[in-house]
Amino acid sequence: MTDPTQASPAARRPELSPFVLNALVATYMLAICNTTFWGHLFRIFEGRTLTALVFSGAVWALMLLVVSVLAVRRAQKPVLVAMLITAGVTSYYVDVLGVVVDRDMIQNAMTTTFAESKHLITLHFLTHVFLYGVIPSILVLWVRIRRASVVRGLFGVGLVTALSVALLVGLLFTNMKAYSTVLRGNKELLGSVQPLAPMGAALRYAKMMFKSTQIVVEPTGLDAKPGPFLAKADKPILMVIVAGETGRAQDWSLGGYARETNAELKKRDIVYYPNATSCGTATATSLPCMFSPLTRAEYSYEGGLSHENLLDVLTHAGFDVEWWDNNTGDKNIGDRLQVRPRKMKAEDGAEFCFPECIDAVFLKSLQDKADTITRNTVIVLHQIGSHGPSYWLRYPPERELFKPACQTPELTNCSSEEIVNAYDNTIAYTDWFLAQVIDQLDASDRVIPAMYYVSDHGESLGEGGLYLHGTPYFMAPDYQTRVPMVLWMSQRFRDSLALDQGCLAKAADAPVSHDNMFSTVLGMLDVTTTARDETLDLAAPCRAVAG
Template sequence: MISLLKKSIQHERPCLPGLVMTVLFLSLPNLVAVFWPRVDQHHVENFWLGVGILLAPCLFSVSVRTALRLWLPLAAFLPALMAYHFVTGEPVREWAFVVLGETDASELERFWAPAVLAVLAAPCAMAFLWWFTGRHVPAGHRLGWLARGVVMVCLVVMPLGQMVFGGWGLGGQVAVKRLATTFPANLPVSAWRAWEIHDDFAGRTAVAERMEVKSAPLGDREIYVLVLGESARFDSFQIHGYARETTPLLAKMSGLLSFQDVVAPAPVTSMSVPLLLTPANPEHLRAAASLPSVVSIFRRAGFHTAWYSTQRKHGMYDTASSVFARDAEESRFLSGTFAPGNARYASAYDGNLLQPLKELLATGHRRLFIVLHTMGSHQNYADRYPAEFNHFPAERQDIASRPFVRALTGEQREHLSNAYDNSIRYTDWFLAQVIETLKQANAVSMMLYVSDHGQNKGDAETLPFAHGNLTPEVMHIPMLVWLSPEYRAQRQEQTMQMESHVGTPFTGSAVFHTMVDAAALQCDALDLRLSAASPQFRPGPRLLRNLKGELVDYDTLPVVLNAGKSATLGISAGTNIHSVPR
């Protein structure tokens, strides 16, 4: 065996220096990701996967020089990919291609100089690859069995291990994401995903324009505000029985309804938000792309519509939300257009949404519908609130790039838990400010707050301080409704029905129907059986989608709790119900 190893090493020796240097040259986009803006273990694994992809032709007895020169066309993209990473801080993803199709010149202004340099450098990169392989890689050399084995490890074993040890559903998702961020696979994979996104959302405007919406305007001013939360866990709210004072302001709020048994329609933002905003249900998730949103329904009814967000317009987590934002007559993304690299979690504080809200209310529009899309409690938690909201002592603990979160020390877990509770306390302040602003408008007004999904606690068996799996902590979400005195007087039936359904189990898929019905709008997309503001409310089974794309019933899905006991993943209507003063 040792003799065979020596022979194999001697076989590769004449080719090895040129092979290594050429592969490193072609791997520059992956190397940049490893070191910029900081060393990231995920990108280290991506680098080795990229090596396997680049040398994959050698597995079929193609000579090394020919295999490397097959990538000559892609070498032209090397300068552009590196320039893109230095500007945004992350590899090219599908949303980069989406941006090219939907953005304007002002949003791409920061890319002009790097783009020009990349175009000029492209032929130089191709020429260098051709010259270098011709000079330093022996003609006709083919990899031996040992080198082919290394290529197989890089190409197959790593992604396969991710799926096995991460679970075939979630691990498979991660493996696909690896391909989407690893050169050269990220170019075709991202382009294909971008085409899917564009195809799904094509024609949405035409659908909305054909939608007939009937409304009966009141003599008074009407204002409806939908606040989309992020990663908020139901049982971290003081008003839901949590021991800590995380919602002291909401606890004192009059006219507030807290729905006790609402579950997210999906465990991730990109799947959940479309189901919150459209009449699509988890059985037909993809249909959400071609259906009118709650924004377009209110717009067709004659409301002035606005979308204000502290999430970024183009980012790795939620490209879809910005598409729904286009349904509004005006939109603002207060954290900027692009979500750069490992700084992607940095954002404007949610409190910054209050100023545009107040400015819009001061314009005098008689009928308003406003979406406030918050960053809420998204990782990193300590970035979500100002210093004065560090009520529970917490220092920033960056776990965004840690593959084994359970390796955190007890002190780190304490800081993360405290920071999460601080983010909930800041959400409490923000929602109280929104309500106070609506009170001052003296209008028929309503605020509905719902989180897209929850978040696992730090002691969770899987995905601690994260989401994506089907646990009560991720799926059980807060949903709050505040109704102004004027609304209660003018919309007595809707008020009575919402009050009577605070304990009814349902999913976030009912948000669209509840919001439309609460404003007394009528359209073909409205299903009164899914409106908590209707006496016909019959939400039925709580179906949702997991990351595998499978349709599951939340109330019958078995899980293993942290204590090791088997239980049913579901919360009965009578569990943890705490009345909120009205």
């Protein structure tokens, strides 16, 4: 006989109504998974604690509204678990690394590779997700829900939804003028609410991707042809465009950084642009933007896809164009190239892949290409460059110039000095790599060579509590938007294409940006086309008039 004093395991499980469970989860997520939100809130409303608390009540009402609408009946526990895991994941990046999870960051995450993303899956990350997401999810699955009839359940959902809206609006209207002003001027406030902000960003990303399926590509530069100097060149032109990765201008000694990070390039006859800015703060935006005919003010994901880009125009002008990649792909830039974009592998240089390849993996293939080409050619080298957080993997151990260097992707476990040392080693390695590219090209008698380097975006190394990159442009620090840009032209390139390097160098201190790249490359190569904007072509004022 069963002892009536011993309750069954099921009876010992707490039983909650659907509303109470939703309210508890909403309260937990706002209170525990939103350290950054609370920091922004009390900074913005400094000295106005009651006003801040009323606003946080409105945010709680919004959280409850979203939870109540989505977590209904049989979907309740799966939805709550999904939201809790999402909050656990995103709160790590937001609260620990200072990352903002907006639409562009979702896009960046969706287009990354395992090789890149695995460095973000650290013990600290897994521990954080377990504590903040998995444990509360287990509790949600453990409790029993007191089910009502379908009619009463739907009525309850409608009532909670209406009360949540009423509470949200009512609290905001207690001081609508102040709250509307704050929301207009401090977009980071709601942008830091987990998991609502990333959920909204994911919806905006899905909408953007759906719209992109309807895009028809508009031809660009179909009239492109060799100009008079290019047409008369007696050897094939070879331009190498190095699309840099995560290089910030503040750490380039060519631009005044106290530490010597450009020991090699300063010995070469280059033009360095110390005041260049990027189109975005993440590769998914900046890379297609810099090859696009659109300026940063005009660029959008859909706009970039709907226009042919620099590589298409060069193809129209008769160039062979290739994309070689040591990063996360070409972001659709090379979709129409005759030669499929090439991913660099250990077969291209096993000594430079351990197992991830560093940028020297390009060099042998580049030498082979320079020795064999017979037509005007442009090759894009997409670097791994200074991509974090595993900076120490971006250069060989023997080129670790600055010590001690952070040797873990857990950046918060390293001192500021160790992080900067590791990052500066990547900059010094990029300096060495670009010098090797220049020397190889210059030594080839078969071609008339030039190189154009610019990084896609910069990087935060802990300044202001921010790490890595991808902060929305309107609030991004200069560390993420100021990028190094370098032009190198062999003497025979200058002579053949009638370019005055002294003229270019004289104007190099002026502000420039990714907006200049499309027209400047066409201008340097003497490609005649209506697609080239002369006002953005840095080479235009420095070319001799054809006789």
